[in-house]
Amino acid sequence: MKKIYLLITLFSMAQVDCNAQLLTPNSSVFTGAFYGDCVAADFNSDGIKEIIVSGALPGYDGHTALYVNQNGTYVPNTATAFTQIMYSAIGTGDINNDGHLDFAITGTRTDTNEQVFEIYYGNGDNTFTKATVDNIQATIYGAIEIVDFDKDGDMDILVNGMLDSGDKISTIYLQNGTTGTFTASPTALSGTYFSAVKVFDANADGWPDIMITGYTNAYVPETKFYLNQGNGQFAGHSSGLGNVYFSSIDTADINGDGHPDVLLSGMSDSFEPTLTVYLNNGSAHFTPTGASFMGTYYGSSRFVDYDNDGDLDILTLGSNADGDNKALFYRNNGAGEFTLDTENANLLTAVTMSRALVFDYDNDGDTDLFLMGYKENDVASATLYTNNSVQNCTPTYQYNADSNMITNMSFGSINNPSPFQSGTTPTYEDFSSISATVTKGQTYPIAVKGPSSSFPSDVMVYIDFNGNGNLNDAGEGFYIGQLAPANPANANTVTANITIPSTATNGTVKMRIIKNTNVAALSNPNAPNTITDPCDTTLRAGQTEDYTLTIENSTVCNQEPGQAIGDVGCVTFTYQGQTVTYATVRGADRNIWLQQNLGSPAVATSSTDANAFGDLFQWGRWDDGHQLRTATTATSPANNNPTGIGAGNANYFTSSPAWWNSNQLTDT
Structure with missing residues (x-):
């Protein structure tokens, strides 16, 4: 990045x-709560996350509840009787290594007004078995992190916050196997409350490091950073991060350099609220961006x-x-x-x-x-x-698709004929299981075929180049033309070229084709396009089809062919703002030739191949415009065209004394 x-x-x-x-x-x-915590986790392994909420209710009663997703709506799940806790902190992880997520919680239970630390072992079905751990100290106004700090294969627990005595702690409890037995680590960490704790690998050594913020026993804001020494033991580290309490920490690679950066908010040591982005140099040294x-x-x-x-x-x-x-x-x-x-x-x-x-x-x-x-x-x-x-939308039409459907769409490696039957052809067809791989910077022809009963039809193409799920961002819509009226037996085809932007997002994206009749275009060929949006709900008659594209980076290849006739190589270059990679071949004239002309999307396999238009372009030859020729498919090469590709195979003809027709060595 x-x-x-x-x-x-x-x-x-x-x-x-x-x-x-x-x-x-x-x-x-x-149920609303404050002075508490919440987590979202998939406790029953169905791919949908549940929500746990814990904290103080108005009037300062404790509250802990599990909510499960039922068809998009969360409802309480009361199968497990949770202790009602406020001033709470929650951490999640598979503590007993049984494949089901568990959670640990600490805070004040209001029925007895005592601080508790509890582990709820998940049973995999949104029910839990509660366990108390006597040697883990309970805290309030703190945080819990569940991580394998010493990488011995079991989960350990870091507990931060204020004890019932008023002392503040940050203690790592190392688990002995997966027995639920924990031993306090001798590592001394700064004790805080009104705090936030974050565990992440800040220096890319593969070991989890610790960041702790909050109000200390000395009643001052503090931020401490501890680097894992590679054995679950930690050493203090000067990080450059500001001191805060009433704090929050988040981490992500915000500037794309591969290192986790920090978002830190809270009350500073000058007792002013702050919100700061810190950039990580890769060694856990952080610098504020200066953003306000x-x-x-x-x-x-x-x-x-x-x-x-x-x-x-x-x-x-x-x-x-x-x-x-x-x-x-x-x-x-x-x-x-x-x-x-x-x-x-x-x-x-x-x-x-x-x-x-x-x-x-x-x-x-x-x-x-x-x-x-x-x-x-x-x-x-x-x-x-x-x-x-x-956008999870489907365009809607006033009429059905009869005699106005899409009967074929080709783009890249996709060539999809779709059946048509009056009265049964739907206005929307989901062909998202059909995909093509495209390369940034490359230009691809698109062809859409279909009848148009009484009126011309507009055709729009939408491609989600930035992968954000929307098809109406700038540069993602293409008006490729208008289909003249025709019955299904004589359906017309509209063609255009689409270039994949060099800024497109790598990965799988949606491609949508929309066809819609244009009544005004029957008498006015210059009538405006009737398709205004990829989710258009005002369409008249036609059809919508969805496909999938996989966007990849262009390949850089620069290898000169050998000296023997027919030796192949490759070259990557930029032409008219687009970066392409073509195969090259050593011709019979000893010059280097590209595999195809710059106006075609692929290597021709015969002289009648639709990709055989134009001249094969000699690398280093002047730009005379012939390489962009877009003549229709011919049954024989035109003047000054090379012999081209052998019929029935993908090999270059190399037996002629020269590549140009009539043995010409120049294109004049």
Whole structure:
């Protein structure tokens, strides 16, 4: 990935109207809580995540509940009687190594007003078996991390927070096998509360490191970093990270250099709220970007691609310097520049003493949000927000597809004839199981065939080049032309060329073909295109087809053919702004020839192949325009065309004394 640098326009001047409200509250009803924690995890291994919420209710009663997803709506699951806890922290992991996720929780149980630490072992069916671990100290206002710190094959537990005595701890408890027996590690870590803890490999040595923030026993904000020494023991490390409490930590590679960076928020040691992005140099040395954000504390900050454009944005919750509740989005433009997105932030409930989860609860390819915390006036909130950035839509037509269907589509390696029968042909056909691999920078012809009963038909192609699930981003729609009226037996074909941008996202993306009748075009050939959107609901008559493309990087190859006639090589070059890689061959004239002309998408296999148009282009020959000739398929080569490809095989003819027709060595 390319390296980008983070910049931001001051939020007071950089409010952006995204022209798209991406989030809507889900209808699920959760019990609101604050001063607590929440997790999303797949406890029953069905590919859908459950949510655990724990914390204080208004009136300061404890609360712990499991919510399960039933057809997109979360409902409470009361199969296990959980201890009702507030001031809680939760960690998840397969503690007993049985293949099912477990969770550990600590905090104050309000029925006895005592601090507890409990492990709930998952049974794989959203039920749990509770176990108490006497030698793990219970805390409040802290954090739990479940990680195999010493890489001995079992999960260990880090517990942070304030003890019942008022002392603050951060202790690693090493598990002995998978027996549920734990021993405190002798490693001394900074004890904090009103804290956040993050475990990640900061220096790329394959071992988990530890970052701890919070208020210390000396009542000062602190951020400490500890590097794993390769044996589960840790040493303090000067990281360059600022001191905070009432804090939140998130990590991600924000600038694309392969190193996890840090998003840190909280109250600083100057007692001002802060929100800072720190870049990691790969050795766990962090440098603030200098970007200016509104600081928050008592909340939660996350890297999240909420607009699904492939780069990470920022969500922050909590209180600002005036003590007001805030929920803010900072949108990344892809170059590391952030603007405040008020339109989508205003859709969120601003909460303090809060937690945020970012995950795809409905498995539709975008990131949804779950926010919990304290609103105001003794009201707590917990809300799931559905992200609508991925389009799961089907265009709709006024009439059916009779005599206006798509009967063939070819693009790249796809050549898909689709059957047509009046009265039974659907207006939408899902051919997403049919795919083609395309290369960045390459140009591919597309051909769409189909009848058009009484009126011409417009044809649009949409390709999700940036892979964000939307087909209506800039540069993703192509009007490839208009089909003249014809019955199914004499259906016409419209053709065009589509270039895969060099900036396209690698991977699997959707391709959509839309055909729609254009009544006005019958009397006015210049009538405007009638297809306005990949999810158009105002179409008249026609058909929509979906396919799949796999986008790959172009291959760089520079190898000169040998001196023997017929030896092959390859060359990568840029022509008219597009990078291509072609095979080359040593011709009978001893010159080097490209495998195909620059206007064709593939090597011709015979003189009648549709890809045989134009001249084969001699590497180093002047640009005379012939290499771009787009003549229709001919039964024999035209003047100044080379002998070309042998019929029935893919070998170059090399027996002629020269490649040019009539033995000419120049193209004049």
